Amino acid sequence: MNKRVKEIIDKSYNGALLESQEIRELLELDICSEESFYLAYKARQMSEEACAGKAEIHGQVGVNSGPCSCNCAFCSFAAGNKIFNAQRIESLEFILQQALDLEEAGANAIYLMATAHLNFQSFLEMGQVVQRELRTGVPLIANIADFSYDEAAALRKAGFTGVYHAARLGEGKVTRIDLKDRLQTFEAAGKAGLILGSCVEPIGPEHSHEEIVEKMIVAREAKPGFSGAMRRVTIPGTSLSAHGMLGETRMAHIVAAVRMATPREIPGNCTHEPNVMGAVAGANLLWAEAGSNPRDVVDNTEKSRGYDVGKCREILVDAGWQVLNGPSKFFITK
Template sequence: MLRKEILYLVDKAKSGELLNREEMAMLFEIDPFTPESAYIRYASREISSKVSNNTAEVHAQVGINVGCCARNCKWCSFAAASKVFGRMSVMSTEEIVRRCRQAEEQGANAVYLMATGAFPFGHLLEIIREVRRALTPDAVLIGNVDDFTVKEAYALKDAGLDGVYHALRLREGKDSSIEPARRMATMRAAREAGLALGTCVEPVGPEHTTEELVEATIVARECGAVYSGCMRRVAVPGTELGERGMITEARQAHLLAVIRLATQQEIVGMCWHEPSTLGPLVGVNVMWAETGSNPRDTHEDCERTRGRSVGEVKRMYWEAGWRVLEGPSVIWRPKAGGLQKKVV
């Protein structure tokens, strides 16, 4: 028998009302292997399917360089302190363009360029311009890059970006050298310059508390992003946090479902990383195909290791009963009248 308070909270979320901190905490603390968790995961899929017309998207990311990065995020293979990569290496612009065009041709709904922290800003703008010229006019181009100012946000938009992925990561400033205020300022800068914003609750490890998950969920749902979601931390050999281990996909699925219930339904996108069929089963409709560098990998090109292709991600959606969008992303370019919230 499901507890009445759980039934009430799920019904509240399904009706479009926002859950408060105490209500989110109650749901986060439920064991994944219970009927209550199964009900929450079912409701998450129901909401995602309803608000997206059961349509999922494949976003493709091209990592353009590898460490050593002075930001020293303790979970990242690029961190200089991790000594995973002994030198800086940058993919040629021609190869970056080729991989971006290939991703679009294979059916990716959005193409991302990912660079490590402190990547030369002028060089980044040059790469963005070249990629933008190579893609079709309607293609959605996104940046997953270092923090930036308002002036730089306008430059990124002028170079050809439609949006950026950015997040206030768990234990930012403690498990990284980046101050939380800097991350939030970048998110505000993106919105001010007209860049769409994608975000996520990440990178979740076994040590993170309910309170931390609640606060991260509130930031993610109130920052004006076009999608939210959940990413578990990968235990990368050589990184400081690798020894802390990982949460299971079962735990991640439960957390994702609670985040979906706690997020306003105008946010159509719900992301999950790394790709698997379990994510879409519980309401995920944004997953990534990856090539090039990867902060969760010790190889310079994840296409040869843990990266998934556009076709593989499409197959995962099919297995979970989703339709995959054809053409440019509608999550990154929501209809007029969508979310216009200010960044918290």
């Protein structure tokens, strides 16, 4: 095995923070090389140690759909992609039922996701109702547009434990969102006591190693409960579809590299969409999805691309993981 690569991987495993150049060298490895498999092996070991051997499944409910003016090229809701032509908000009863179904199936955290178009006040009200009805103490997490400190405090008050938020690849270039706004939101969330979940996303063949490394570092510096990597899912007929999509083996390699680039104090390492290879290579968090979904072209992803909790559990077990019962350990209030 290449001595330098082994040294980089062992350096991270032994607790030191990797430099950009070192992370880049990990990304550059051939995905079928001895070094890449050693990377996956150590990432898996590090992930297992960071979560006491228990992987998690988080369940997300998309509460609305319709054209969104932020126009992120990879998203089915982008107005310019012309997939969804009318605004639609699911009924509160339906959203609640989907959240409770995910909880009952064993999800360790429940997320409510909205497009940037949804009114903040309506979202807060949904959150309050869902939080009141959850039965097992699993944390409620918001996945919404950028927000101010006052809005972060309102989310906390409404019963949200945390937020999922990411500085995406190509921010400001293939989206109308400035990276600076993402960073301000991280800060607002932290100040209001909301725990952050984040990851490097959405990754496609069009992204350079430099940009992937840059976003790994942005994520780790935000000190989230988990990082990880998600691939860009091609929405047919959109501008990015010409690039195609990364394969699961390449994604597993990136997930392993994110684990090594991220300090142990950050226990979670997610991957999306769920797959065995990623879980073997150190992903200890998978996602079940219901309702709307920016990677899907229908309102009910549970009947399309979205996996349910049972399927995520099957994947984790196939990859040799035990699955946590009860509330997530990645969203513990400090």
